[in-house]
Amino acid sequence: FEHSTLSGSRKYPAKSLFFNLSARTYNTYMNAGTYNFMTTYPVASMSEAQLLKYADYYTDSCLNPMVYEDESIFMEEAWRYAKESEDSPLYLAGTVYSEMQGAMDISAWADLNFKKNMLPGSTYANESGGLPNEILKLSWQDMKDYHSAYYHPSNSITVIYGKIEDRQGFLDLLDGYFSGYDRVEYNIQDANYNPIRESVSMSCPFGLAEGADTENGSYIDYGFLLGNLPKEECFKLDMLTTLLNDSGSVFSRRMKDEFPSADYGCYYDFSGPEVFVEFYAQGVGEDEAERFRELVDSSMEQIYEEGFDAAAVDAIAASTVLDVMLMTESSSVGVRIIPTLLYYYYGMGDLYAFMDYVEALNSFKDYYEDGTLSDCMKAYLMECDRRALVTTYPVAGLKDQEDAALLAELADKEASMSAGELAAIIARTAAMDEEKEDDSSEYVKQLQAVTVDNLPVEVRIYDYSDEVGADGVRRMDVYASVNGVGTANVLLDAGGLHFGQLQYFKLFTTLLGELDTTEHSYEELSALITRYLYNGDIKVSLMYDEEGECLPYLRAEFTALDEDLKGGYDLLSELIFKTDFSDTVKLKNLISGFKNSLKRSINAEPYIAQMRRAMSYSTDVNAYYDYVNYLPYYDFLSEIEAKMESNPNEVADNLIAVQEYFNNSSGAVLAYAGSKESAAVN
Secondary structure (H helix, E strand, C coil): CHHHHCCCECCCCCCCHHHHHHHHCCCCEECCEECCCCEECCEECCCHHHHHHHHHHHHHHHHCEHHHCCHHHHHHHCCEEECCCCCCCCEEECHHHHHHHHHCCHHHHHHHHHHHHHCCCCHHHCCCCCCHHHHCCCCHHHHHHHHHHHCCHHHCCCCCCCCCCCHHHHHHHHHHHHCCCCCCCCCCCCCCCCCCCCCEEEEEEEEECCCCCCCCCEEEEEEEECCCCCHHHHHHHHHHHHHHHCCCCHHHHHHHHHCCCCEEEEEEECCCCCCEEEEEEEEECCCCHHHHHHHHHHHHHHHHHHCCCHHHHHHHHHHHHHHHHCCCCCCCHHHHHHHHHHHHHHHHCCCCHHHHHHHHHHHHHHHHHCCHHHHHHHHHHHCCCCEEEEEEEEEECHHHHHHHHHHHHHHHHHHHCCHHHHHHHHHHHHHHHCCCCCCCHHHHHHCCCCCCCCCCCCCCCCCEEEEECCCCCEEEEEECCCCCEEEEEEEEECCCCCHHHHHHHHHHHHHCCCCCECCCCHHHHHHHHHHHCEEEEEEEEEEECCCCCEEEEEEEEEEEEHHHHHHHHHHHHHHHHHECCCCHHHHHHHHHHHHHHHHHHHHHCHHHHHHHHHHCCCCHHHHHHHHCCCHHHHHHHHHHHHHHHHCHHHHHHHHHHHHHHCCCCCCCEEEEEECHHHHHHC
16 A cells, blocks of 8 residues: 555645655655555655655645545556557556565565464565565455555554754644544454464475576575563563674574575564564575574574673674664664664554663673573573474476466456457556656645755865875875764775786675684684674775776775774774685685675676666776676686686685785875864874
8 A cells, every 4th residue: 555655645636746756855765665564654854844745745645545536546556457459468567566576586485485484374474565466366445445444543653853843833734634533442463373383394485487597596494483572572682683693603603614605694573473583594405404403503502501702792782882872873864763663663562662772782791791691592592392494495497387377367367358348458558658747746836845946055064184194195084073983994096906806806805804814713803893893894996086087996994983993993904914815615615605695686686787787888987896796796706616626726816916916005095084083093
């Protein structure tokens, strides 16, 4: 219903209004989002008067959508039969139907298969966007009945965030809509949920085209069902899974050793009928579920016996301090915090649960030191007797069979239709495909509180310094109104690398932090990176000079408290200049993992790779970017994966050559943003 809601309303009956408001009015964010148990309609503006206009538009759209009177909205947004001409075949169309066909890749199906087995019968075990075959069962009347049942002020919450001067204006607007409704008590139950009583195991096929590569293409999900827990216990599970996810944890180290080509992790979820914790592995063999289960179980046993790594706890605690400190520094803070606040509210039944969670983070180190997190892992995971182990595996050729079955079904449907019915579908298809006249101009003007003539102009002048030292390094400091924290950027000129080194340059940046250095092991580095390189990233960065020529850099950036700044720079230097490439066995495993991860990424969104290939013909920057990120880079990883079998030292030597190239200050730029006091520390 989310799509149809913003396709015109009683007060603003224009189907194209949402997109024209988004493009032609003074907003910083306009969207809508559907979750498993709520739908949100966030909108933001830097003008309070404009936000009030948006509030009117969104509220009227939610409560009085035009879809009640106009069936074509259902057909456009949900699904419909379509046919171009008498000679063309019948097919299916519709915005959401088409979107979900693309969205339901093997990753999405793996998640859904897991939830269907972990939480059978629950509404949470449904796809919130709708499965394509289920969307086809939906009728216009179903959509109207859904709105009548759930879109009521008593079943809503409205949150306004920002420096609001006229609060009464917003309250009066909302009261104008809400006062026309009687209060209704909602007690929405997950009536069909049938909790599992014992552990379950399941394998589910996913269709790929004939000839598709299925090697290491399976997804494994292993979950622990924990019942209804108070929010305080959920907060502990959040901290526990954060520790288990740390790249230096026993679980992570063993995954890298035993499943080197896999993506993996764990998380907890409180939004369903029961809380659960899930471990997952993506990009593994179809028959490896038991091996993954054993790895997870034995990793927790080892952690319980040996304890969590103290350095990792300290690092995560320091990172958490920065999380809280920088929470309101985002340019889109309102539209980020409000959905999170509501997610915690609806999931935990407490309006202030998210704020309590932020406060609970202060107990992270205490929970480690007094054994709370270890006890939590033992009680909720190690001793859990309701588990689900679900494998989703690819089957080449199954997609062709599914497509053929759908085409046959459509052919049978077409054969059953009368000539008049088919003629009506052809006419409707032509009408929907033709370019529509803009029906929203009048309403855009009504809803436009800010125009070009009265557009607020705010110019912020930041003090900065920009100088080149005797060492040839350009140092730039920008002074911001923050205390005790800043962000550093280091740019090392990569313009002197020759063409044959460019993809090795990309690989070099990706390997940093994944291998030992001459001073620390990978396990030690993991805690150090979390501790000192908050939001850290080392990557290939491409810029233009004044003549439009491509300027490639190795770019390293991180955020740090003033007292951690030196530690951050020291660690950055160690990673770039002292990473050890001599362990060719681990190097080979990492390269294989990068290749398989990139394959999954391209398969999930092939249009991105196609778009990047097309754009590569437009500019040098786009050509460079495609060469080190998409199909050419995949070919490179495949080639050097094979070379690691025949001549691994050649690959290592090429990486060392890139490393040695950067070990100079020529063309280097150091940029820092923070207070003047922090800049002085920098």
